[in-house]
Amino acid sequence: MGWIAFIISIIALVLSIWALKPTGRVEEMKTKVDVLSSLGLTEMKKQVEKLSTLSESLREKTANILDRLEKKVRGEEK
Secondary structure, three states: OHHHHHHHHHHHHHHHHHHHHHHOOHHHHHHHHHHHHHHHHHHHHHHHHHHHHHHHHHHHHHHHHHHHHHHHHHOOOO
């Protein structure tokens, strides 16, 4: 019985090595992950900058509206 388990484990080892070849090596996978993550980071930075510009614009508009509202409530503006 021990020989059968040994033969099955050898066959499993050969199959796992054979399956690894088409998927690529660990080094190739690391470089792919690095490239994809760097692309993701630059895209995220662009989105953050865009949101920052938008939030600044909204803040200025809100401040102007509140300023005009205050003047109307206090009666300084006709």
